[in-house]
Amino acid sequence: MQRAKVVGKLWLSSAHPYIEGYKILILCDTTSGEENYYLAVDSVDAGFDDEVLTVSGSASRQSGATKKSPADTAIIAIIDQEK
Amino acid sequence: MQRAKVVGKLWLSSAHPYIEGYKILILCDTTSGEENYYLAVDSVDAGFDDEVLTVSGSASRQSGATKKSPADTAIIAIIDQEK
């Protein structure tokens, strides 16, 4: 599980039918101090600059929304930054 | 499997129904000498400053408590520091 900030969106010109229709966001890891970019399928309608919680591996296909996708990383929550 | 110290708790403002109700803790790795932060779903009611044992990957969904969650890391034991 990692914390990350949404910094962009990926546009696909040719995609495997299994990944079509999924929104793939570009994230910057905020768990550690280092600047580390990675990609994840969105399942909570996250927006630009939101801080989110992501999971990796088979865990990213545990939710109904991503169950049959070839996702290996998924956004599963938006983090509340006021607390 | 990693040893880690509990250093905080994550607050979610908008979460995937599959992760709602789970307590997600912020951990600092104590297995190696480096300071490395990561997140895990709690399954043993760990508290602040406890040293815990975590597992990653599909192993984190082997317990009854986390079976259907999208967890990719889980706290499965509290480490006894007196021995």
Place this chain on the structure above:
Amino acid sequence: MQRAKVVGKLWLSSAHPYIEGYKILILCDTTSGEENYYLAVDSVDAGFDDEVLTVSGSASRQSGATKKSPADTAIIAIIDQEK
């Protein structure tokens, strides 16, 4: 999920029947700034110099094309670089 550029193709002289017939491409990671090479099974007919989206782990066997292969990394989309 990683972004990468196709930089070559792998030729196999003796392969496990399970991997025969699959096209394995050599990729250079473009997600982060570092130059990092890795290999993936192709499922979208990617060509030299294409920028592609890859997934790792069991996710790479979610598509019909790679379902029974021993792939641990697969190319699942070509990235549109004009946007």
Place this chain on the structure above:
Amino acid sequence: MQRAKVVGKLWLSSAHPYIEGYKILILCDTTSGEENYYLAVDSVDAGFDDEVLTVSGSASRQSGATKKSPADTAIIAIIDQEK
């Protein structure tokens, strides 16, 4: 798969029922030259200073002994150092 030397044992004061009864050892990686510590569930009755073979991920739950444990790393053999 990694080679490692057994350097200690972990004591748990409060554990998830799923991990109770398993012996968790502290290992020092000997595959590469770096000093890297990690933890694993024992399935071959390894002792202090033994050089062992470990596996990670779902592979660590392939054996009868660890099948239903939440192990993500397991010791599966003792390495013969005389050859």
Place this chain on the structure above:
Amino acid sequence: MQRAKVVGKLWLSSAHPYIEGYKILILCDTTSGEENYYLAVDSVDAGFDDEVLTVSGSASRQSGATKKSPADTAIIAIIDQEK
């Protein structure tokens, strides 16, 4: 998926019945420029100095030969170096 050169063989003095009978080779990664050693179960009868293709994770148990083994890395092809 990684490219690697076979540099040795591992001898086990006491092994979990699930791993007995498998040939475990010592490999040196050739995907990137760094010298990185790792271990894998052989499924294509690779020999010393062969350049091979390996897969990690659950992919290494997709082939008939390694299906029930506790392998987390497997050699699945020999790479043709003449092309």
